[in-house]
Amino acid sequence: MHDSASSAPTTLAPRRPLTGGSQRSNGQWKVDGTTPLNGNEAWKQEDGGLSVRERIESTYSRLGFDSIDPTDLHGRFRWWGLYTQRKPGIDGGKTATLEPEELEDKYFMLRVRIDGGQLSTEQLRVIGGISTEFARDSADLTDRQNIQLHWIRVEDVPEIWRRLEGVGLGTTEACGDVPRVVLGSPVAGIAADELIDPTPAIAAITERYIGDPELANLPRKFKTALTGHPSQDVVHEINDVAFVAVEHPELGVGYDLWVGGGLSTAPRLAERLGVFVEPDRVAEAWYGVTAIFRDYGYRRLRNKARLKFLLADWGTEKFRQVLEDEYLDAPLPDGPAAPTPTTPGDHIGVHRQKDGAFYIGVTPIVGRISGSGLTRLAEILEENGSRRLRTTPHQKLVLLDIPEHRVETVIAAVDEIGLSARPSAFRRSTIACTGLEYCKLAIVETKAAATRAVGELEKRLAGIELPAPISLHVNGCPNSCARIQTADIGLKGQLLPDGNGGQTPGFQVHLGGGLASSDRAEPGLGRTIRGLKVTTTDLPDYVERLVHRFLKDRENEETFAEWAHRADEEALK
Template identity: 55%
Template structure:
């Protein structure tokens, strides 16, 4: 008789958690981060690389340390999606994308003009508003980087920690302090975080850390998909403050943030923010980069344990329980004309896909100042706001903004359209996105005019979800697919009916359903036509998707 089989418990591999496994690096990225102070590379750019050119840049600085400076090499032109996945030496051009950081989306007209001039003089007049409230420039040469930094710093701007394994830009309500529907102004908290985010203790995280703080009832910072978010709420005894969410994020493993159930005062927000970052630093998974986001730790621990460790081991005190903020499902953006607290108004306009030229940004700054406006704001929906407009000037200002290509009354198609940069500049992309998106918007407007129901359409060049395809009405994830003759061509996987807020979900996927890029416009117009034909009174697109027959979605 054979001996019984002894079941051996599988030994779990170390995850690279500093407070569990020690700080010895378990991959090359971690080795590089420990080998040299990140900020030393800034001086090397100024002293050496800008003088000796791109070919003088040490590879370990180019990847990954330049990211801490807000710099990525951009994709070499005319490389199709079939090249994606190749080594950087194949994909990279000798030019950079530079990301200028605008925490809370706050920007003065003087700052906008300065960035416009930098774009015109050093970046082939490229200006891309991002859904992280930043501005991205392209075609930047390393030789010009010190001059750009000098001009940015002269206007109170920088590119530090705009990329890299660090706390990225803090999203904030673009109408903080002025909006009529504001619960609490989060500006002081964001300003305090701006003072500390570059501290040495926050400069080596397992991966990027995205956070958002808004006291606006519109919930205008997509808090559900950030690592950490604070959303305005009214406590019945303690007054206005914030509900805290942790563990959100999209990409290849999308997860929605979960509420800690705690109430956080305005004064406590920076301290809670810093200690959540410290938990991520100490316990985040560093061995595998595709598991190195906070969402994986929250998913394993659960929010109850996360809150306990935050309070007992980091804060040193318990946070009071707090109410859950009611979900705002629609009108999270700020397009159009809106009253402020002070009797003035703000105007929100939408550049198509958030794309402008340097000259256009300069012209906007000049126009705003002509009407007595000094404060601009960028939003997580790639919009531009002009604050403090005299109501008597609204009609004339709207007309002049229209002439600059900035509409305060865009169609629902153009209003809800978002796209990543795609193959034009990104080394991770599989497909072209921007030109496809513009073609799509033009066709939808011609076919349907202005749809009387909101509809969000998102085009992503890869699975990383920079344009949030999981939570769009029509989300399109770029990938190489089989063409008519079996060859690999550009195409999209389709997600339908995704949403955040109450009933949040990542969209309906149809088994085996892929759309060729060349057929994208025809496909989307066909689905929208089915919705228009079949909807009942007041039915939104995402509600229709949930009940639609599969044939009507293909």
């Protein structure tokens, strides 16, 4: 759908807040009216983000980068998965001091939207071809199941769209103040221990609502996750809305509904509403939560414009009441919580499918691959009888439908292109954001630093058996795209004193975070210790020292996260 995003509805009259009393306007459409309270809200109402596609195709792709209207470039382009990337050679110290147009290059990051992470080898081959032809062979697996390409010229965007859409892919609402990609279990419809296949529910949401102008002007981004697997493999606690499979004692298998999760600089884990959502009501419930965000979300300040802030003020009881009274056809029954997972949610390794074939979870190093690597992967799968694969929320890939007698052949072949089915503990559990290489918000470089750290730790800790992988998440700025607060070791990029009056790249350290799909019994945020920082150069030394101290001090079956929250500060330095 290429129509303009709708402006704010004119039928919504201001009314008193449900909590009563007077308060400063937060820009809630159903409370304060729809008058824009900042420039971002103004241009979204004037001409919605979806409208820019026509201009890209008819004007900007013909006349080039310099013809692009600034509001389109820095705003509406995001609705089609396009961000300008960082100009090479600008150090992290200038991130906060330069204007966007001074930081940006005349090239774009293009985000290919992959709902549920589901790909065919034909689709993978098309992405690989686009990368090699238009993106200097770049390709990054994200921790939201997308694939990002770099070095994209606006002149090439219409042809890229034509190729993607020819195989059922696209970039619609891959960025922007919209419902972003819908995370789905990478083993949906495949795993023998799956409770329910969420694929039909994901399709009902995406086919009905993605690209719909009615939901194309939200206060800010809106993240969704669904899983039917007992490992709870979609990091549901940090999404705005999530559906987690659970068996109701009377109603059978359906979903537990979570709302209000998000990280960045004000992390907050999602909360259960305590309701049970039957499979045929998932799309209705999803729309209701999304519409609450549209109508009641805070629009005055963008740093308060996520659903988590509304939930924090309302609480789950009021949120459920508004959802059922104003947005659903009928109330939702009370429902139980899903059991705590007992298996990892990254699906690495070899596993038998419900049909007797096998799926293989493989990992590059910190999500980085190449377009030629993607093309070769498609060839390997097809040569071995497979036509399907999945991306994961952990910067990994899951290869499907492998015959038992071809498993080792596939493992050996993909290892040659940098994908390991039997990775070291740190290769398996390390993720990194885009970082200074391409991102205009970054302060430090991440991918290369994390790759060096993994290589060093593999050598230094060879032969040491860990009770479970220790997750290492590396982020180039405070925004937590790499989920630093939910890692065993989370690193937030910043510049540190170098001892000679200058600065050097480094990280603030967060310790002991985790989600239900990790080895942590209860999800929680990491511990931040004032002054606990490490330079990029010293990162392998620090992690090595920390691992040895954990193994020395660990009590009984204590996890790393449990130890990190118990240990005194000196032990963590």
